[in-house]
Amino acid sequence: xxKAIPKYIKMRAKRILDMLPARFGMDFENNKVAVKSLGxxxxxxxxxxxxxxxxxLKKQIAAKEAA
Numbered sequence: 001x002x003k004a005i006p007k008y009i010k011m012r013a014k015r016i017l018d019m020l021p022a023r024f025g026m027d028f029e030n031n032k033v034a035v036k037s038l039g040x041x042x043x044x045x046x047x048x049x050x051x052x053x054x055x056x057l058k059k060q061i062a063a064k065e066a067a
Contacts (some may be wrong), residue, residue, distance in 0.1 A: 013053040024054045
């Protein structure tokens with residue numbers, strides 16, 4: 001089984017994606033740089049979790065649009 005993502009990470013990622021949807025894509029490395037460039041006070045672990053969850057959200061959005 002996978003690692004559980006904390007609720008506060010999900011909330012922050014969704015809020016960031018709502019504000020800046022075009023800035024993030026389905027590539028973790030690019031999302032990691034974009035999250036870091038926001039200048040928000042996240043630790044490195046939080047940045048990586050948010051970037052990873054943004055990839056997941058973008059894939060879910062793409063799947064809904066394709067269906």
